[in-house]
Amino acid sequence: MWAYEGLWCKILPGRADQRAIVEELPPPPAAGASPDSVLLVFAAHELRPAADRAALFAEAARVLRPGGRLVPVEHLRDTANTALVGPGPWHFRPRATRLGHAAAAGPRPVAGRRIGGLVTAFAFRRPGA
Template sequence: MSFDRAFSLARYNWPLYLTCFLGVALGFIIWKTQLVPPPIRYLGLLAAVVATWYTIASFVAFHVMFDHSDFLSGEWLTRCVEQSPNTCVQLSVCVEETTLPISKVFASADYIELDLFDESVMTEPAIARAKQKAGDSPSIVAKPEALPLTDHTSELTVVTLAAHEVRDPSQREALFQELSRITAPGGRLIIVEHIRNLPAAAVFGPGLFHFYPRTTWTTLAQKTKLRIESEFDITPFFHVFVLRHG
């Protein structure tokens, strides 16, 4: 059983894990210090238990998402289309854990990869650290509000774990308008996102506020020519929206 990607993600998020480890150590020190009043000692124990839980739970969640599931294989994409598309576009931040091998899944399709990473607006430090490891990529750098593709370019457009990194609401809306523009009539747009829900709260704690609730994505879809055709989960932590261009 491989934990390679879970360890990689833990390394990218090392400040979070360092904070948790310090929380565990400080909590147990307070709990073991007899001179500290009992109520504070119990708070120290509680802090240690909570920090321990999120350290273990988040690592296990990373393993379930990226090592144990078939998410990164991309094979599940074949269930989202009626026939193999002739043209595919993938938008991500172009690191290993967010990029699907679409050119292998649909080997006969013309494939374009767009990189949405912009360090000036994407504030998650873990992505910057992952990008440094990723090195060069054959992708095309793209702005959410101006994708460098002509109208109706893509029969299958896939956005993998990148839309929530566009933190500005107006830019996210502009991104969806652009996704609608480049997707061919009758084509599919697939959005893969973490959702702000109970499973995310259970394993990521306050980190769940980096994600958005389901209604954020359904509302954005309603503002375009794209309509939600189906939805499903890949593990409790990935939610997939399949949208069809009207």
Template sequence: MTRRSGVRDVIAYNWPQYAAGLVAAGVCAALAGRLPYPLRTMARAGSAAAVGLLTSATVASWLVYDRSELYDYDWLDTLLPQPPSEHLVVGTGLDEASAPLAARWPASRQITVDLYDPAVMTEGSVRRARRRVPPPPHALPGRPDALPVPRSGVDAVFLIFAAHELRQVKDRERLFEECARVLRHGGRLVLVEHLRDGPNTAVFGPGAWHFLPRAEWLRLAAHAGLLPAAEHRIARLVTALAFTRGPA
């Protein structure tokens, strides 16, 4: 399966932020020559910082989405003890996981649920991503507190760059509770996210505040009765966490 350029998609989804950064850098550079010495230095530093941040974020996105192991999904072998017989893919507007996972496990029954709610998920990047990559036709609508899957219905649940789009704490808690509900005993929830940590803050700057810290994901899992089972780091910027459902 041939993928489009990941970094090109990131820029397409977030082009207003890129445009704002370039405009800010240009304005600071243009004003620098007309300002007195202390302010001139600050303007030039601001221009350099804006360009540097855009560059580091773009290079990081290229390394993660175009050059890393992320989209070959072989790293799943370190998180799952065996291929699932039935699995659930949960999306929140952009689903790039269901097709490759279906191809990876053709004998596994797949359920795809789309939680996108335009009244809640108002960020322009999500709308642009959704227009560029529409949800698969078989995707079922759902809510964080109501996944259309029976109790103990699947062996694995995948939240791949999805859960952080639920900006309300209660919605995330309800989603994790639902994931625990639909998992069979011994099943696993696989969560893939950038974390709000040192490496991501270093390359994405303020943009890293869109991510959630590791402690919050661990708290959500514990809240739902899920136990940490395995972890895999991808390109030093993406973390894949597996949680397991213990005895009821």
């Protein structure tokens, strides 16, 4: 499932729009409210418009407590992924795009690591405490 335009959605094979609305999202927490970490696991690449991806990173950064971590985990558009799956998943974004979204949202990079050769996990820290 993923969040889209204020709703929880999930893919339902056979539907023309390939997604179904499950329920409305609860209200977002106040800025810096509580989470020590926000995980975005295989989520950002599903948002095609750049503005939507930027909004996802901005909202994740907004709710993190000062000093909290933002951890996106994604396939990247790179040689390894293209060699495995071909040119089909062009919605995978390059490393620079991921770093740019996080930098624009405010958190600063602290780590990045390849997992199993095809997936990359980043860690960003929200400034403060």
